Amino acid sequence: xxxxxYPLRRVxxxxxxxxxxxxxxxxxxxxxxxxSLQTLQRLPLLIREIYFAGVLSLLIIVVSGTxxxxxxxxxxxxxxxxxxxxxxxxxxVALSLLRELGPVLAALLxxxxxxxxxxxxxxxxxxxxxxxxxxxxGVNPIARVLAPRFWxxxxxxxxxxxxxxxCGIVGGYFVGVVMIGLDGGAYWxxxxxxxxxxxxxxxxxxxSVIFGVAVTLIAVFEGxxxxxxxxxxxxxxxxxxxxSALVIxxxxxxxxxxxx
Amino acid sequence: xxxxxxxxxxxxxxxxxxxxxxxxxxxxxxxxxxIGSGVQSYVVYADFDNIGGLKVxxxxxxxGVLVGRVESIALDTKTMRARATLALNSEYRFSKDVSAQILxxxxxxxxxxxxxDGGDEVQLAAxxxxxxxxxxxxxxDLVGKFMLSxxxxxxxxxx
Amino acid sequence: MCLLGGYMYNETxxxxxxxxxxxxFSYGTKPILQDISLSIPQGKLVAIMGGSGCGKxxxxxxLSGQVKPQxxxxxxxGCEVNRLSDRDLLALRRRLGxxxxxGALFTDLNVFENVAFPLREHxxxxxxxxxxxxxMKLQAVGLRGTANLMPSQLSGGMSRRVALARAIALDPALMxxxxxxxxxxxxxxxxxxxxxxxxxxxLKTTAVMVTHDVHVSxxxxxxxxxIAEGRIVAQGTPHEVRVSTDPFVRxxxxxxxxxxxxxxxxxxxxxxxxxxxx
Numbered sequence: 029x030x031x032x033x034y035p036l037r038r039v040x041x042x043x044x045x046x047x048x049x050x051x052x053x054x055x056x057x058x059x060x061x062x063x064s065l066q067t068l069q070r071l072p073l074l075i076r077e078i079y080f081a082g083v084l085s086l087l088i089i090v091v092s093g094t095x096x097x098x099x100x101x102x103x104x105x106x107x108x109x110x111x112x113x114x115x116x117x118x119x120x121v122a123l124s125l126l127r128e129l130g131p132v133l134a135a136l137l138x139x140x141x142x143x144x145x146x147x148x149x150x151x152x153x154x155x156x157x158x159x160x161x162x163x164x165x166g167v168n169p170i171a172r173v174l175a176p177r178f179w180x181x182x183x184x185x186x187x188x189x190x191x192x193x194x195c196g197i198v199g200g201y202f203v204g205v206v207m208i209g210l211d212g213g214a215y216w217x218x219x220x221x222x223x224x225x226x227x228x229x230x231x232x233x234x235x236s237v238i239f240g241v242a243v244t245l246i247a248v249f250e251g252x253x254x255x256x257x258x259x260x261x262x263x264x265x266x267x268x269x270x271x272s273a274l275v276i277x278x279x280x281x282x283x284x285x286x287x288x
Numbered sequence: 289x290x291x292x293x294x295x296x297x298x299x300x301x302x303x304x305x306x307x308x309x310x311x312x313x314x315x316x317x318x319x320x321x322x323i324g325s326g327v328q329s330y331v332v333y334a335d336f337d338n339i340g341g342l343k344v345x346x347x348x349x350x351x352g353v354l355v356g357r358v359e360s361i362a363l364d365t366k367t368m369r370a371r372a373t374l375a376l377n378s379e380y381r382f383s384k385d386v387s388a389q390i391l392x393x394x395x396x397x398x399x400x401x402x403x404x405d406g407g408d409e410v411q412l413a414a415x416x417x418x419x420x421x422x423x424x425x426x427x428x429d430l431v432g433k434f435m436l437s438x439x440x441x442x443x444x445x446x447x
Numbered sequence: 448m449c450l451l452g453g454y455m456y457n458e459t460x461x462x463x464x465x466x467x468x469x470x471x472f473s474y475g476t477k478p479i480l481q482d483i484s485l486s487i488p489q490g491k492l493v494a495i496m497g498g499s500g501c502g503k504x505x506x507x508x509x510l511s512g513q514v515k516p517q518x519x520x521x522x523x524x525g526c527e528v529n530r531l532s533d534r535d536l537l538a539l540r541r542r543l544g545x546x547x548x549x550g551a552l553f554t555d556l557n558v559f560e561n562v563a564f565p566l567r568e569h570x571x572x573x574x575x576x577x578x579x580x581x582x583m584k585l586q587a588v589g590l591r592g593t594a595n596l597m598p599s600q601l602s603g604g605m606s607r608r609v610a611l612a613r614a615i616a617l618d619p620a621l622m623x624x625x626x627x628x629x630x631x632x633x634x635x636x637x638x639x640x641x642x643x644x645x646x647x648x649x650l651k652t653t654a655v656m657v658t659h660d661v662h663v664s665x666x667x668x669x670x671x672x673x674i675a676e677g678r679i680v681a682q683g684t685p686h687e688v689r690v691s692t693d694p695f696v697r698x699x700x701x702x703x704x705x706x707x708x709x710x711x712x713x714x715x716x717x718x719x720x721x722x723x724x725x
Binding site for chain 3: 149152153156157158160161162163164165166167168172
């Protein structure tokens, strides 16, 4: 009898724990927000974190974006060619990137590059009592350490996604026009007549801002709640990447259902 | 530790690249000046008995040229007709007695609104209503009519 | 009296700087401290000693207001710490320096910026004055030469000394030391001990030290409390401790394996567990 009920109990446990963690994360988000005023007044702190979160992710974003665009163009060309509508290649590449691939892939890369680094750094600061030391010195660690990282992520994410999109579109142009030899004018003009600023570009940016909030919130939250041991910090880093990936994909589905 | 000045420089470069990318997407990819961006367009209304499969953001064409998009579709509860709001490019002006028709691109393609210019001297202004409209061809109705006429024919011939 | 206003301490002719009255603390259902009462006069260097996990560090956290007791009250300089508002607690903490077990230097800042941190956060001093103050504090711990190094480039003893310089940056009225001698070689250990004593004499601060290193600390202390299983079991001056006949103190000072603190974790009878006895 206990064996039969075990999986059910396990599911219940997971659900309860998930809801519990979600509640804590939301409370934590609230704490972050009410402590953000100080952060936004001290620009050097924010700039420093944007360097670590954004600038250091730039290379991987550029490289991945270019290759994703190239692959899209290559695959898209094969399919479109069989329908005789290769002039739609630019539209295909741009819309796939702007609406889905840009925000989602950039956020996934950001989570594994910067999110995990944030978790590890904050977790180690906690393990080595740096956060306690700050609190004892009368400095609020949320305002001094956590909020700048959070806002750096929120600011960097849409910029990284935009860079990803541009690289992808240029990569697609390279494959479609330079390598395959399609008409360059058609690539751009078809794209322009079918991509809408508000509907496609702005919605994509909104998506990436929301992903930025989600990923950095998860990263900072996991870091602060890491068990202060080596195993605890590495576990928290893994959880950041896994949770971020799942949350990004789930949010993407919901946002797409709302937006398009 | 990376020097403070270096960090500032790199973050500056990052911001310029990122904003430049956004600008590129807005101007080169989405073509900011195109219709639907809401910058240079005017809004007119058209009431239809039946809009069929017309969707929001469907194209509005005149002589096959894209001149605007359907902004919203609502049901007017008084007349029980469908009211489509069209955003037209300010570059294109039509006469007051322009007619709107719901057409289908190809046999099974998406539906769009076709505009046919009239002869009136007065121009269609923002907020005006297009009076002459013809509804979408709904396949079921069409088939139904066809069947009906088919059924009526024998009775006609006997008379 | 409390400079922050609020809860006034009833002054008598004897005026302790720190006073704990019947303090009990537990994590969940696990009791850590039970009914602790102690008082520390101003300007003294006092140690809380006891084995690992006896609640010593919790005691420091009570004093700095990081945790609140379930019952009893904690008084520091006339303020009842466990009833201060968040704002008053921050104000109190500005007059408090704490040396953490492994220094807890900020790994993303260099030595100079670590020591300058409390000055930058809490004062509006001009950059030149901050520079002078930081160099003075670093000079006091003998590490002015390391100002431009990163914490990862320092040895354990050196980072502990930098952390000490950071803790005294705002000339605190109360210093808390959490295991300042753990994991140091004998020379570094001696250096830290001398520095702690010297700082106490020079700055007239009250200091509470949590440690289990008896021999080094007895040389620099004014008074010692022994804690075991969450209760104060013995207390006295270093001299009293050395000549004490109390079995617990003797075991602790001599480092004997078995005594009032048992070597063996409570278990069933050995012979019975091996199945040798019916």
